[in-house]
Amino acid sequence: MASVTAAGKAFLHLSATTPDHLPLTSFSSPAVCFRSSRSRSPFFGLDLRLRLRLATSSKIPAPHARSAARGLRIEAAARPTILVAEKLGEAGLALLREFANVDCSYNLSPQDLCSKISLCDALIVRSGTKVTREVFDASRGRLKVVGRAGVGIDNVDLHAATESGCLVVNAPTANTVAAAEHGIALLASMARNIAQADASMKAGKWQRNKYVGVSLVGKTLAVMGFGKVGSEVARRAKGLGMHVIAHDPYAPADRARAIGAELVSFDEAITTADFISLHMPLTTTTEKLFNDEAFAKVKKGVRIINVARGGVVDEDALVRALDNGTVAQAALDVFTVEPPPKDSKLVMHENVTVTPHLGASTVEAQEGVAVEIAEAVIGALKGELAATAVNAPMVPAEVLSELAPYVILAEKLGRLAVQLVAGGSGIKGVKVVYTSARDPDDLDTRILRAMITKGIIEPISNVFVNIVNADYTAKQRGLRISEERIHIDSSPEVPLDSIQVHLTHVESKFASALSDTGDITVEGRVKDGYPHLTLVGSFSVDVSLEQYVILCRNVDKPGNIGRVGRILGEQNVNISFMSVGRIAPRKQAIMAIGVDEEPDKETLKKIGESPAIEEFVFLKL
Numbered sequence: 001m002a003s004v005t006a007a008g009k010a011f012l013h014l015s016a017t018t019p020d021h022l023p024l025t026s027f028s029s030p031a032v033c034f035r036s037s038r039s040r041s042p043f044f045g046l047d048l049r050l051r052l053r054l055a056t057s058s059k060i061p062a063p064h065a066r067s068a069a070r071g072l073r074i075e076a077a078a079r080p081t082i083l084v085a086e087k088l089g090e091a092g093l094a095l096l097r098e099f100a101n102v103d104c105s106y107n108l109s110p111q112d113l114c115s116k117i118s119l120c121d122a123l124i125v126r127s128g129t130k131v132t133r134e135v136f137d138a139s140r141g142r143l144k145v146v147g148r149a150g151v152g153i154d155n156v157d158l159h160a161a162t163e164s165g166c167l168v169v170n171a172p173t174a175n176t177v178a179a180a181e182h183g184i185a186l187l188a189s190m191a192r193n194i195a196q197a198d199a200s201m202k203a204g205k206w207q208r209n210k211y212v213g214v215s216l217v218g219k220t221l222a223v224m225g226f227g228k229v230g231s232e233v234a235r236r237a238k239g240l241g242m243h244v245i246a247h248d249p250y251a252p253a254d255r256a257r258a259i260g261a262e263l264v265s266f267d268e269a270i271t272t273a274d275f276i277s278l279h280m281p282l283t284t285t286t287e288k289l290f291n292d293e294a295f296a297k298v299k300k301g302v303r304i305i306n307v308a309r310g311g312v313v314d315e316d317a318l319v320r321a322l323d324n325g326t327v328a329q330a331a332l333d334v335f336t337v338e339p340p341p342k343d344s345k346l347v348m349h350e351n352v353t354v355t356p357h358l359g360a361s362t363v364e365a366q367e368g369v370a371v372e373i374a375e376a377v378i379g380a381l382k383g384e385l386a387a388t389a390v391n392a393p394m395v396p397a398e399v400l401s402e403l404a405p406y407v408i409l410a411e412k413l414g415r416l417a418v419q420l421v422a423g424g425s426g427i428k429g430v431k432v433v434y435t436s437a438r439d440p441d442d443l444d445t446r447i448l449r450a451m452i453t454k455g456i457i458e459p460i461s462n463v464f465v466n467i468v469n470a471d472y473t474a475k476q477r478g479l480r481i482s483e484e485r486i487h488i489d490s491s492p493e494v495p496l497d498s499i500q501v502h503l504t505h506v507e508s509k510f511a512s513a514l515s516d517t518g519d520i521t522v523e524g525r526v527k528d529g530y531p532h533l534t535l536v537g538s539f540s541v542d543v544s545l546e547q548y549v550i551l552c553r554n555v556d557k558p559g560n561i562g563r564v565g566r567i568l569g570e571q572n573v574n575i576s577f578m579s580v581g582r583i584a585p586r587k588q589a590i591m592a593i594g595v596d597e598e599p600d601k602e603t604l605k606k607i608g609e610s611p612a613i614e615e616f617v618f619l620k621l
């Protein structure tokens with residue numbers, strides 16, 4: 001469809017909503033892993049190594065095996081060896097044994113794991129085994145795949161894995177219901193003092209008055225994080241007659257409504273709830289989110305359940321809140337350090353019920369997880385790439401080499417846009433606009449779309465997005481992605497002029513990021529091979545997208561820029577880049593500041609309090 005832009009240029013409109021099924025076969029040629037400059041995801045540089053490593057297994061297509069043979073040792077005829085370091089369901093073990101020699105060695109010390117690993121092609125773990133850089137070093141290049149039989153891969157050193165050319169796969173869905181059921185079990189047993197009463201009876205007592213509980217029906221439960229587990233907890237709590245509210249800045253409101261839960265802000269959730277159940281991932285934003293400040297706001301006597309990750313709670317602050325009665329009880333399955341110290345005040349607290357990270361531990365979930373991970377590991381050893389690959393997107397090398405800097409730009413724009421979303425508004429629609437001199441047939445945007453999806457989803461979840469699972473993951477989370485191309489008259493040698501990412505109809509924590517249509521809008525370009533932010537809302541800026549960016553809106557008058565610069569300078573925070581975009585001289589302006597170090601909270605507070613600053617946001621890319 002041809003239309004005309006505001007600038008009067010003709011453009012081609014091509015709307016591609018998320019397809020139901022990805023054409024996986026078209027991606028199944030050489031796997032290429034690449035590393036973005038500084039994000040947690042593995043990107044450029046390691047591509048060929050990982051690709052060739054995977055191609056050294058026996059059942060791979062001949063051309064790939066030939067290319068692998070040139071650079072690497074081939075173990076074509078040998079059956080691979082898989083070390084299973086934590087208990088795995090029988091169905092999964094049976095699948096593994098059909099394909100490989102399986103060594104089930106549980107409770108290995110770090111030293112024993114290191115000495116065994118050089119004889120293994122794959123390693124399967126749960127959350128109890130630390131797969132550190134030492135493990136990858138000790139494998140001396142033989143380890144090709146690490147399978148995490150569960151969701152969280154906090155125990156695997158992803159950078160070290162990628163650097164040693166080792167693929168990491170996980171099993172993200174099979175234990176969702178088990179975790180939700182465990183959350184409900186903790187909720188009910190905490191409310192009725194089941195664990196304490198059981199211990200008391202076993203100690204020979206009969207304390208009927210001491211263990212009077214509280215009822216669930218009619219009480220308000222705040223589900224913090226409305227993803228896979230959180231939504232299942234909400235569904236079950238509705239069945240118990242609870243009033244369910246939820247806080248998740250990125251979840252679509254209609255999905256919550258369908259379950260009968262209302263999405264609310266963080267403050268509303270924690271100030272009104274009788275029970276708070278945590279289901280968000282551990283990220284830089286959620287780390288110690290439940291701290292003294294949060295406990296100061298909760299309804300007195302609130303009860304807290306955590307089956308997500310221990311690090312989301314400041315455990316010392318929780319002990320203080322339990323001691324002073326702010327929090328009546330807590331039921332915890334997860335801890336900052338696992339296992340927690342034997343003398344942990346939190347674990348020993350009489351108002352705390354604990355389980356040793358049992359959320360995923362049902363027979364059914366473990367069978368499901370075992371099959372899911374066995375299939376993923378076998379596939380990877382065969383040279384296929386699973387949709388659950390955590391550290392390996394896959395694109396044809398020639399596409400990658402041309403789009404490399406745009407791929408980084410796409411992910412960074414996604415990361416930036418999602419951090420501008422205000423709590424409670426939920427993201428539903430993403431519109432991506434590519435400006436290019438190329439004919440649509442000459443520009444494959446799948447990888448760019450995948451990278452934008454990755455940038456939007458990864459900072460807010462524990463899902464790892466790659467080219468294989470990007471569209472599926474977006475769809476699963478109710479994210480509709482549409483693409484539009486604007487054709488410009490320029491050299492088709494350059495694949496893209498700009499990429500714009502619009503998060504449609506959301507509220508922003510930085511109002512200036514909203515365009516006239518009410519969308520969060522950011523645009524970027526590649527300049528001298530580096531990604532630059534060139535538009536925020538309606539403001540033109542030009543800042544290199546490095547690790548940290550501060551966006552401030554201020555009145556455009558002398559001295560304002562200097563004030564912010566001085567605050568940063570006083571804290572020894574180095575400015576790497578700065579750009580000012582303004583509507584007109586002496587009206588409103590946006591300062592985009594790239595900084596080398598992460599400013600501490602105090603410094604950010606000072607910037608926010610500076611009279612010149614109308615609003616500001618600190619972004620990690």
Ligand SMILES: NC(=O)c1ccc[n+]([C@@H]2O[C@H](COP(=O)([O-])OP(=O)(O)OC[C@H]3O[C@@H](n4cnc5c(N)ncnc54)[C@H](O)[C@@H]3O)[C@@H](O)[C@H]2O)c1
Pocket residue numbers: 151152175176179224225226227228229230247248249250251279280281282285286307308309333334357358359360361459460461462463
């Ligand atoms: N205890 C266990 O054995 C066990 C088992 C499974 C999962 N888990 C943990 O449970 C958690 C949830 O898992 P999941 O599979 O539902 O993940 P998910 O990615 O499906 O859902 C997480 C949700 O949290 C939301 N979120 C992100 N940042 C948030 C914030 N600041 N405030 C509120 N919400 C935020 C995301 O938008 C997403 O909807 C994870 O931490 C996971 O590791 C634990």
Ligand SMILES: O=C(O)[C@H](O)COP(=O)(O)O
Pocket residue numbers: 126127128149150151152153175357358359360361
């Ligand atoms: O991340 C997960 O899948 C859960 O926390 C479960 O971990 P586990 O497999 O060690 O029980």
